[in-house]
Amino acid sequence: MVAVGVFPITDAAPEPLHIKNQWNTGLDAYFLVPPSLVGHGWTATITCDRAIDQFEIYGAIVTDINSGRNILVVQNDDVVTSGDTPPPPNRVVIVVRMMTENNIPQCNSEATAMFNGRTTSLPTSLPTMTVSETTQDFNYSEALSLSILFFDAQRSGVLPANNPIPWRNDSAGDDHGDNGEDLSGGWYNAGDHMKFNLPMASSAHLLSWGLERWKDAYQNAGQLEMMYDMLKWPLDYFLKCWHPQTQEYYAQVGKGKEDHRYWGRPEDMSKFRLIWRPAYKCTRNDTCSDVAGETAAALASGAIVFKDKDPRYSSDLLEAAESLYDFAKRNQGTYGVTSVQDVNGYYHSNSYKDELCTAAMELYKATNNFTYMQDAMSFFEPNSRSWAFSWDDKNVQCALMLYRVQGSPHYRVLVESFLRSYMPGGEVAQTPCGLAWRTAIGSLRYAANAALVALMAVDEKFGGEDIKIWALKQINYMLGDNKEKMSYQIGYGNKYPTKPYHRASSCPDPPSSPCGWDNINNPGPSPQILKGALVGGPDVNDNYAHNHVGCDFNAGFQSALAGLLHLQNHGLLPSPSDPTQSQQIKNCVH
Secondary structure: OOOOOEEOOOOOOOEEOEEEEEEOOEEEEEEEOOOOOOOOOEEEEEEEOOOOOEEEEEOEEEEEEOOOOOEEEEEEOOOOOOOOOOOOOOEEEEEEEOOOOOOOOOEEEEEEEOOOOOOOOOOOOOOOOOHHHOOOOOOHHHHHHHHHHHHHHOEOEOOOOOOOOOOOOOEOOOOEOOOOOEOOOOEOOOOOOOEEHHHHHHHHHHHHHHHHHOHHHHHHOOOHHHHHHHHHHHHHHHHHHEEOOOOEEEEEEOOHHHHHOOOOOHHHHHHOOOOOOOEEEEOOOOOOHHHHHHHHHHHHHHHHHOOOOOHHHHHHHHHHHHHHHHHHHHOOOOHHHHOOHHHOOOOOOOOOHHHHHHHHHHHHHHHOOHHHHHHHHHHOOOOOOOOOOEOOEOHHHHHHHHHHHHOOHHHHHHHHHHHHHHOOOOOOEEOOOOOEEOOOOOHHHHHHHHHHHHHHHHHOOOOHHHHHHHHHHHHHHHHOOOOOOOOOEOOOOOOOOOOOEOOHHHOOOOOOOOOOOHHHHOOOOOOOOOOOOEOOEEOOOOOEEEOEOOHHHHHHHHHHHHHHHHHHHOOOOOOOOOOOOOHHHHHHHO
């Protein structure tokens, strides 16, 4: 615990440490910041005479910790957690717990003004939700298994003997780098045949994050082995993309405009060499920390989930993750600037610190190397308000990961603020049927990802029933609790989209029937059922509007399904619907 001591404040008289509670392994104490510093912004360095095992800070945020864990740097925090009683604005509460008895360190602190003018509004309470607004029962195990099949349908390369998609076969097996490097494998991005590594890595990361947290969901659904098999496909591909000896990372295969001019089977594209598929890489001279960082995060997260199943493979993933992270850390900047300029207009990244933050956190979890924790804290952007949780913005994910390890209320506040923005009364539009509708293209993607954040928050024991019910409503909407009374996941239930914007599934059975641009305009359903795909979704009035699909559409959705299954398995899922529909559901239907 933090020690008894005096905290001298710059330009002020020494301020004693006030002891509230003390025991043989720690104490609960606070120090006061002089009024002259409050309101202008301040920073304080806390120095102790020995390493601190565990600590909690209230009324400030931790911005740095040294490798010896005896020096902490904190700064003013003007936000408080809803539902808690905040300390006065000039009081910093410190709770430190030591692993051995009678080992309380002696500490002191020095605070200085920053005069940064930082102001943050106090959060409001989360909106009240009722279970009666959920009107149907859903089979989350079935939806989970279908989602795995969608990712299997997106496979590129030489397919395994147990390929579960009868209308898919080998394709793009000759994808290669500048010097003949094997770049086969991975997932096609969406309804096209591009391999964009940033959204692919983001998808793999979200999927492994959900598997790590809710493995029991896959076990009880009978899908664990299928999940491992599915997840290994992009991870194997990422290992091919990274060449530590030459410090080269391949971040994209295919040229956007060239690829999008072709409509047909991926198998025919490869067999008849119908389009040019160049590979784009980052070198030691390029900025590349967004896509390389996210790939390192996916590899490190993969190492965690494969550790017990395949220790040798896990070790290979971790080794690649660490060296790729070092590359990303040295080459700070976005990859569309100097190297992979073809990505601009498709998956151009707006930042890179969020990817480095999540990569560092996954590596910390995988190695317990505290240097990675320090990196994550340095890359985390505490004043960055996430517009969405997506392939391009993981700041709220990193806040969750930091909160899980540190327990700092500051990270909790940021997560709750994000969730409030998506819940009724927040800045995100709500459809009449209760979907959080962020934008027209891929509206369900953003709602599903926000639901995943909510379920991760529930797993951290904050937010309560309200956000649990809200997350349940978002996923249930996608499965059929909506104006159309249809599932937006293809193959789930009796009514679902039958003509997604997807080249391979629009083609009749090979090899007898040709496939081309005429197939997109053919009346009626697509010849192949793209089982498990989550389509883009409705407009703001709950009308089915967008039939695009993509790996990043499904990733957060599938992990949210795993979270709901976990709650269901432990008897923690909110009760199924009240037989009487709420007025909200009645209004949205009529």
